[in-house]
Amino acid sequence: MKVLAIESTCDETAAAVVENCGEGVKILNSVVASSVLMHQKYGGIVPEVAAREQIKSIIPVITESVGEDKDSIQGVAVSFGPGLMGSLLVGVESAKALSWAWKKPLYSVNHMAAHVFANWIVEDKNTEVPMFPAVGLVVSGGHTDLVLMKNTKEWEWVGGTRDDAVGEAFDKAARLLGLPYPGGPEISKAVERVTVQMKERFGSKFKLPRPLFNEDSLDMSFSGLKAAISKIVTTLGSVDEKTRDVLAWEFSEAVIEILIKKTMLAVERYKPKSVLMAGGVAANKQLRENLKMAVEGVGEVKFFCPELRYCGDNAAMVGAAAIIAPREVKPVNLKPDPSVTTV
Ligand SMILES: Nc1ncnc2c1ncn2[C@@H]1O[C@H](COP(=O)(O)OP(=O)(O)OP(=O)(O)O)[C@@H](O)[C@H]1O
Ligand SMILES: [Mg+2]
Known part of the structure; x- marks a missing residue:
């Protein structure tokens, strides 16, 4: 399954196209725009600034990630929380709109679980993935x-x-x-x-x-x-x-x-x-x-432990979560949840 994944929980706007590969998930592309430098002068993240930057970046980032590949995408995944409400709304509403317009299933992803599923990102079908428990x-x-x-x-x-x-x-x-x-x-x-x-x-x-x-x-x-x-x-x-x-x-x-x-x-x-x-x-x-x-x-x-580029916020991990532990949701039922817990 090929999935477009979207991440906008905090100060990174990210999109990625991923697909399953062996027991893991292969990244076809991963685009990340960050507003971190804008927050430096305040010594921390300013939620309103982060949300405005999400609005500016979301369409260019998704457009770059999808490229000419739109017709082969089989689902849309998005982090619905935890995070900052203003930032979350941008990614969640974009994902809902794309799922509806493309008539493709929508997958809701807990951002913290997505961090963990970055450990299922593989190079090829022979790469080892974690075993349970x-x-x-x-x-x-x-x-x-x-x-x-x-x-x-x-x-x-x-x-x-x-x-x-x-x-x-x-x-x-x-x-x-x-x-x-x-x-x-x-x-x-x-x-x-x-x-x-x-x-x-x-x-x-x-x-x-x-x-x-x-x-x-x-x-x-x-x-x-x-x-x-x-x-x-x-x-x-x-x-x-x-x-x-x-x-x-x-x-x-x-x-x-x-x-x-x-x-x-x-x-x-x-x-x-x-x-x-x-x-x-x-x-x-x-x-x-x-x-x-x-x-x-x-x-x-x-x-x-994920590669360095998949430790901080990115959308590849969101796609990995949607493929390894899919949770399909109707667009009308998906709402951002800023304070959802890891488990
Ligand atoms: N080399 C490093 N050593 C220690 N901490 C680091 C390093 N690189 C980044 N960090 C820390 O990682 C944090 C950012 O991580 P991440 O992007 O996962 O957090 P977040 O998305 O803001 O929060 P959450 O995922 O809990 O919602 C920052 O606090 C940053 O200082
Ligand atoms: Mg994070």
């Missing part, structure tokens, strides 16, 4: 969840953050350190600048807490880390570049240690065949490498 670690700008996937549609929420999402924590910590928005990639760059000598010299001076680390639960908490950074910055008065980078490194270490500890606790409890990571924060190099090592250290468990 699977533990999913969803780490994005607005969510931090651990889910137990029994199959493509039966999921159980088993843990996650009690307060800030991990991407939000990266963004807030970066802001406190004077680094631009979005903070995740900036903190990663700062981590790369930290030398072994800097770690030895300053590391212990700025040790941050690891909230809930030793508790036998899959709960996580990241807001205390942000508060700890704020306290250090206030005490120091001003932060030079080296201190900033060391603090960014220590923050990143703390977050990654918590995520790995809790994911491995879920692995111990649920004995999955695969562990899947997904969401914008899954682009973090240290997290990808360290979690892969930890998971693959446990017997037969396989680790999956």
